[in-house]
Amino acid sequence: MKISTRSRYGVRMMADLADNYGKAPVFLKDIARREDISEKYLSIIVISLRSAGLIQSTRGAHGGYVLIRPPEQISVKDIYDALEGDISLVDCVRNPQDCLRASTCPTRDVWSCVSDKISETLGSITLADLVQERRQKAENNLKSNI
Secondary structure (H helix, E strand, O other), X not given: OOOOHHXXXXXXXXXXXXXXXXXXXXXXXXXXXXXXXXXXXXHHHHHHHHHOOOEEEEOOOOOEEEEOXXXXXXXXXXXXXXXXXXXXXXXXXXXXXXXXXXXXXXXXXXXHHHHHHHHHHHHHOEHHHHHHHHHHHHHHHHHHOO
């Protein structure tokens, strides 16, 4: 399984918004510059994140994007679900009725278990965790460069 660029960039964008939570709205161009992601690509990603109720936008000179909920209340799974949908590794896990062998297939249980574990792990990591990790790494980099 590979995580799409869309999801990777979406999580990075949301971590940037979380890092600025409680401050003024953030311009997409500033996120794009800090995260080294195309602003055009981010403008596509924000549509899904806004539709999922994770972010909101404000127009105008003092506009930009903000998280709707605190970073502690938004998980990486929330972001993944908004951008990709269900995390099931194979279709028969999500829709057993689509496969004639779903009830007898021994491998379906494996894929179901793996999908559940991935979902559980992504659900346990919040944006607040990512911000804390980012700040810790920045601090460690500063110390090692001194």
